[in-house]
Amino acid sequence: MAHTVDAVVVGAGPNGLVAANALVDAGWDVLVLEAQDVVGGAVRSAEVTSPGFSTDLFSAFYPLAAASPLIRGLDLHQHGLTWVRAPDVLAHALDDGRAALLASRAEDTAANLDEFAAGDGAAWLDMVASWRRLRDPLLDALFTPFPPVVSVARLLRRTRVAGAVDLARLAVLPVRRLSHEHFRGDGGGLLLTGNAMHADIPPDAAGSGVFGWLLAMLGQDVGFPVPQGGAGRLAAALAARIGAGGGEVETGMRVRSIEVVGGRAVGVRTQDGQLVRARRGVLADVTAPALYRDLLGDEHVPPRVRRDLDRFQWDHPTFKVNWALDRPVPWTAPAARGAGTVHLGVDLDGFVDGAADLSVGRTPERPFLLFGQMTTTDPTRSPAGTESAWAYTHVPHGIEWTPDIVRDEVRRVEAAIERVAPGFRDTVLSRFVQSPADLEAADENLVGGAVNGGTSAIHQELFFRPTPGLGRPETPIPGLFLASASAHPGGGVHGACGWNAARAAIGAAGRTGALRRALARTAWERVLGRE
Incomplete structure (x- = not known):
């Protein structure tokens, strides 16, 4: 292992790997240190159910990665990545046998929505047309460090004032209200x-509308693609590209602390005591609490940041069940059979009921499930005629996941599937269960089973992420950059958090670096002066 490099990246999750690629492209000598024995963080796959069945252990479908100009620009197909898609994008299966379908073609989605209420298909096509007008500058604004001045200017040129006001309203609109305003039937909602x-x-809640709209429009635009062969192929391609560019990735190397000298981050110390010096920067693909509380320590963290971290809010934990099935899922609704992703378990009012349960710490008896049909999407995932599948749901914080409680949640999950796919249990060859505790044990960034690096609620987004401040990857410690989903723009496999951290590090070390560092220092001084 090298002992002096230009930059050390702590963590080989997707954001850390994207950050390292950006630095390698800039000609930097880069070392990535990963505590686990494999790269990928929450982008990994393995055979954990039955031999020959590939399971994505965490994330599985990647519309944000497919749409991200950052990941597209890495040309990962040259390093072994192939994207594949299911015949249809997504279906929402209802207990009464109907299903709302997000098809590969917008016209087919519209035809399905018209079955719920005449005219809803036209409303969907209008929504898609608006998306296509806004797409490029909006994605640029989403993936750019805050404030995204240039991207917002491009967006305003396309929307004009009235359109900008509508877009601002969409940003805070609850998805329930958004659905009522656009659709007469339940399908679009x-x-x-x-x-x-x-x-x-x-x-x-405010802000839920823009999340639903964004993912639905991305699904209609680029689909919900997956890496052929398993999610781990995406991480492997990112790591291979780093190596091809001269960087290094070391697994099984836990970082114990970040070395700070004279108020500046100058390297890291590993669990076995080795010091790795960083000439230009340290980029941390870890959660914000882990960075400030564990890797730095109180003596290097301003009191205001420590107090703000006491209010840091995690997103809801995730409970996931993976199956090897001896045949395709016996869906009642034909529309669900060709969809890579299937939503199920609740109707429109059931969404609200489930969210209310979670908000008061009660486990939903009828959970909302996201179900992945992986072999339907990628035939290489399991033997012909079978299905590799999984489902996950959100659960409350604070549960002790004893074997009995795990069994109860598996029962709820499989009961929900049985209601829309009678005979599902008879198809199960084996299952592999991941409670929130299991998820955290496999990836320390998934604290308590939270997969988004902190809540996506509006009070912890933009310049409130991870704490009220700059909304940028720079930290109060010069030379140290936050490169995880705890930073803006947050969760999802798009690479923007890592890319933004890398660009900030490159800028700070460049010809205008002294000015950039002075501006960042002044900005942080104003933030930290909020008493």
Whole structure:
């Protein structure tokens, strides 16, 4: 292992790997240190159910990665990555046998929504047309460090003032209200609300509308693609590209602390006591609490940041069940059979009921599930005629996951599937259960089973993420950059958190670095002066 490099990246999750790629492209000597024995963080796959069945252990579908100009620009196909898609994107299966379908073609989605209420198909096509006008500058604004001045200017040129006001309203609109304003039947609301529930914002809370709209429109635009062969292929391609560019990735190397000298981050110390010096920067793909409380220690963290971290809010924990099935899922609704992702378990009112349960710390008896049909999406995932599948749901904080409680939750999950796919249990060859505690044990960034690096609620987004401040990857310690999903723009496999941290590090070390560092220092002094 090298002992002096230009930059050390702590953590080989997707954001850390994207950050390292950006630094390698800039000509930096980069070392990535990962505590686990494999790279990927929450982008990993393995055979854990039955031989020949590949399971994505955490994340599985990647619309944000497919749409991200950052990841597209890495040309990962040259390093072994192939994207594949299911015949249809997503279905929401109802207990009465119907299903709302987000098809591969917008016209087919519209035809399905018209079955719920005449005219809803046209409303969907209008929504898609608006998305296409806004797409490029909006994604640039989403993935750019805060404030995204150039991207917002481009967006304003396309929307004009009235359109900008509508977009600002969308940013704070609850998804339940958004659905009522656009659709007469339940189909459109099911698609929007189900996608909003990929985050942890209740359907009647401010900000849930834009999440549902964004994911639904991305699904209609780029689909919900997966890496052929398993999620781990995406991480492997990112790591291979680092190596091809001259960088290094070391697994099984836990970082114990960040070395700070003269108020500046100058390297890291590993668990076995080795010191790795960083000439230009340290980038941390770890949660904000882990960075400030564990790797730095109180003596290097301003009191205001420590107090703000006491209010840091995690997103809801995730409970996941993975199956090897001896045949395809026996869905009652034909529309669900070709969809890579299936939402199920609740109707429109059930979304609200489930969110209310979570908000008061009660486990929903009828949970909302996200179900992945992986072999339907990628035939390499299991033997012909079988299905590799999983489902996850959100659960309350604070549960001690004893074997009995785990069994109860598996019962709820499989009962929900049986209601829309009678005979599902008879298809199960084996199952592999991941409680929130199991998720954290496999990836320390998934604290308590929270998968988004902190809540996506509006009070912890933009310049409130991870704490009220700059909304940027710079930290109060010069030379140290936050590169995880705890930073803006937050959770999802898009690489922006890592990319933004890398660009900030490059800028701080460049010809205008002294000015950038002075501006960052002044900005942090003003933030920390909030008493």
